[in-house]
């Protein structure tokens with residue numbers, strides 16, 4: 001039960017974004033994929049849930065090659081892989097509870113009663129008990145993010161995919177979100193894929209870290225290994241010192 005990304009290639013017109021990216025998240029771990037803005041992190045995540053198709057290479061989830069799945073199988077996959085969008089992406093005209101319960105509406109085996117109790121349960125897991133009747137506009141940035149996580153876990157996924165979960169949040173709220181990501185792993189046993197350029201957050205949630213650079217995997221290892229690496233490109237990124245790359249050239 002894992003996510004395997006193998007030799008993934010993706011171009012948009014003449015722009016080659018992914019040029020043979022390979023990395024694997026094993027069951028129960030949180031894999032962080034680091035990369036600069038525009039490096040192809042969101043493009044990678046979209047391949048995992050079948051929103052984009054590879055030009056070459058593949059993505060496997062639970063041993064199934066995503067690009068070969070039927071409509072039905074893809075729908076099933078998206079239930080098993082909760083997606084936490086970069087900008088929370090709540091529907092502003094729906095209440096928080098309606099947003100969180102959205103994915104459950106499409107599950108025929110989940111009745112209204114069960115939907116209601118699952119929504120409550122998910123809101124409690126992200127410390128938003130009692131917020132179900134609020135409208136998204138009444139929430140703070142951090143609360144919106146948490147509501148986005150509650151929505152992603154409502155279908156009881158085995159995988160959680162987080163697109164820049166801490167970007168644009170203040171330091172305290174970032175720490176809260178990171179703790180929540182760890183709690184999802186510990187209490188729900190989910191395998192997590194977190195894409196970010198927030199190093200502090202990466203170190204707090206990662207079991208392993210990969211770095212996407214110029215379309216391929218520049219580094220993949222444990223948190224200790226990345227702290228010790230001599231690779232100037234990786235060091236430049238984790239220390240926020242771009243001059244390290246130039247010095248190495």
Ligand SMILES: Nc1ncnc2c1ncn2[C@@H]1O[C@H](COP(=O)(O)OP(=O)(O)O)[C@@H](O)[C@H]1O
Pocket residue numbers: 012017035036037038039040041042043044
């Ligand atoms: N659907 C698309 N059509 C054309 N270009 C795209 C599309 N999606 C992403 N791109 C381009 O691919 C590159 C990587 O994007 P993205 O994965 O969103 O970056 P990030 O690492 O910041 O998440 C960017 O240059 C972006 O403009």
Ligand SMILES: [Mg+2]
Pocket residue numbers: 041042043086163164
């Ligand atoms: Mg992105």
